[in-house]
Amino acid sequence: MTTILASGDVAISRPQQLAILDGCREALARADLCFAQLEAPISERGSKAPNARLAMRSPLKWATALRDAGIDVVSCAGNHCLDYGYDALSDTLRIPAIVNSKSTRW
Numbered sequence: 001m002t003t004i005l006a007s008g009d010v011a012i013s014r015p016q017q018l019a020i021l022d023g024c025r026e027a028l029a030r031a032d033l034c035f036a037q038l039e040a041p042i043s044e045r046g047s048k049a050p051n052a053r054l055a056m057r058s059p060l061k062w063a064t065a066l067r068d069a070g071i072d073v074v075s076c077a078g079n080h081c082l083d084y085g086y087d088a089l090s091d092t093l094r095i096p097a098i099v100n101s102k103s104t105r106w
Contacts, residue, residue: 002032002033003030003031003032003033004031004032004033004034004035005027005028005030005031005033005034005035006034006035006036007034007035007036007037007071008036008037009037009039009078010036010037010038010039010066010071010074011038011039011040011056011058011080012040012058012062018061018062018065021065021066021069024069025069025070028069028070028071029069029070030070031070033072033073034070034071034072034073035071035072035073035074035075036066036071036073036074036075037074037075037077037078038066038074038075038076038078038081038092039056039078039080040056040057040058040078040080040081040083041056041057041058041076041080041081041082041083041084041088041089041091041092042057042058042059042060042062042063042091042092042095043057043058043060043084043087043088043089043090043091043092044057044059044060044091045084045087045088045091046084046085046086046087046088047084047085048083048084049082049083049084049085052080052083054080055080055083055084056080056083057080057083057084057088060095063095076089076092076093
């Protein structure tokens with residue numbers, strides 16, 4: 001039997017950024033396929049969009065943390081995906097090559 005796990009929005013906006021995964025890492029790792037909705041771009045480029053009230057983005061270490069926690073597939077279709085423009089979204093779409101992940105599909 002194949003186990004598929006889907007989660008809602010994942011993003012970081014807190015001092016202890018990577019600790020957010022501590023409570024669920026074991027469950028994520030047990031799934032054969034783990035999907036998450038990536039709420040914010042992973043990039044350090046771009047300018048805050050003028051219409052973004054709560055602009056969000058995450059550093060590159062967030063991509064590595066998600067991969068290491070067992071997340072295999074992410075969607076980049078959230079309402080914050082363009083908070084820092086097309087440069088930040090473009091960086092996010094290139095993440096698997098950056099973190100050397102052959103199995104993660106972004």
